[in-house]
């Protein structure tokens with residue numbers, strides 16, 4: 201690639217700053233939370249359908265070929281036919297939730313940032329990629345590979361979009377980039393197992409209610425048990441740890457454990473309320489021994505976050521140590537405890553072996569295991585030629601010598617062949633100076649994307665795409 205071409209590319213990107221901000225705001229203002237729907241026309245609800253229509257229209261206006269795979273996935277490409285190189289971004293967003301200072305779906309540009317739900321995850325990178333395709337068209341850069349931008353609509357809610365795409369045998373690009381993480385490059389994503397463990401024996405009538413956690417991928421910050429009122433409970437209440445509060449009602453005592461929430465992919469530093477609750481009940485002996493026995497296994501599972509009690513503690517040098525979090529606790533129809541455990545396992549581990557170990561541990565503790573999900577890891581060795589080429593361009597552009605990394609979170613990369621996570625976030629960015637702590641991040645209130653950082657990411661992406669398009673690129677085979 202010639203220096204003159206790079207100068208033209210960078211100038212084009214700078215010149216389209218205002219227009220890009222405008223398109224990004226238009227896209228954010230469509231509330232595209234992925235929802236289950238019975239309407240075959242809109243598989244993930246009206247919001248996602250509208251966002252997909254809008255993004256495809258934007259691409260068509262810019263001279264790109266648009267394709268709609270029945271509302272599950274869209275595609276914008278340089279030319280018709282199968283794609284060699286893919287960029288996979290998602291249009292769906294997580295619900296806005298509370299504590300916003302700005303408006304989640306009336307996005308604005310403020311002090312260098314665009315603020316609104318999806319600004320960073322993932323509509324900012326998506327618009328940036330769309331503009332990269334437009335740039336290649338407008339500057340008439342000869343592309344021997346067909347480059348396509350894929351637009352998913354269910355990334356945040358189970359990736360049923362890609363499951364559908366795969367199941368229908370639609371064409372996959374040979375190499376894919378997923379702009380849904382931080383630079384430099386994520387080449388390994390841990391596997392994810394979810395199991396539901398149910399006690400084989402019911403609680404006694406002393407247990408009136410039991411619950412903790414709302415979502416399987418969140419460390420619960422609250423858990424409750426209701427125990428039938430009995431005067432013998434009263435002297436034990438003073439000795440409860442400070443994380444446990446209680447309310448005495450007419451015929452029950454309601455105990456609540458207060459923990460610290462976190463993501464199950466990074467549970468270190470959080471405090472699991474289910475673990476705190478079980479431990480306190482056991483220690484204070486607030487239930488008959490047969491009930492305490494049933495809580496014991498649940499308590500042990502949450503004693504650490506490494507799956508020790510399930511006999512699955514392991515690690516590898518690529519993706520680190522396995523984590524396991526008992527995140528949702530319920531009382532089922534048989535009055536038995538039911539705990540869902542979210543497990544992130546290293547890329548080199550065998551999920552069959554892990555599942556067998558969990559089964560054994562359950563049987564020993566008189567629990568039954570049901571496998572809810574096993575999403576296999578994503579792994580592209582760091583020595584793969586196309587990864588080396590991307591890393592060379594990254595280093596040349598930034599001067600940064602960082603190596604490819606692994607993560608416990610999941611992106612589209614795990615459902616695509618030869619796919620790596622690549623940007624478009626820059627590492628260790630300070631949060632927007634005008635926002636309080638806990639605001640501005642992906643999934644957080646006042647989600648924001650810094651426009652200068654996004655334009656810089658586009659310049660890097662342009663260099664990488666040119667490199668992968670070069671006749672001598674390893675991406676050719």
Ligand SMILES: [Zn+2]
Nearest residue numbers: 321322355380
């Ligand atoms: Zn995302």
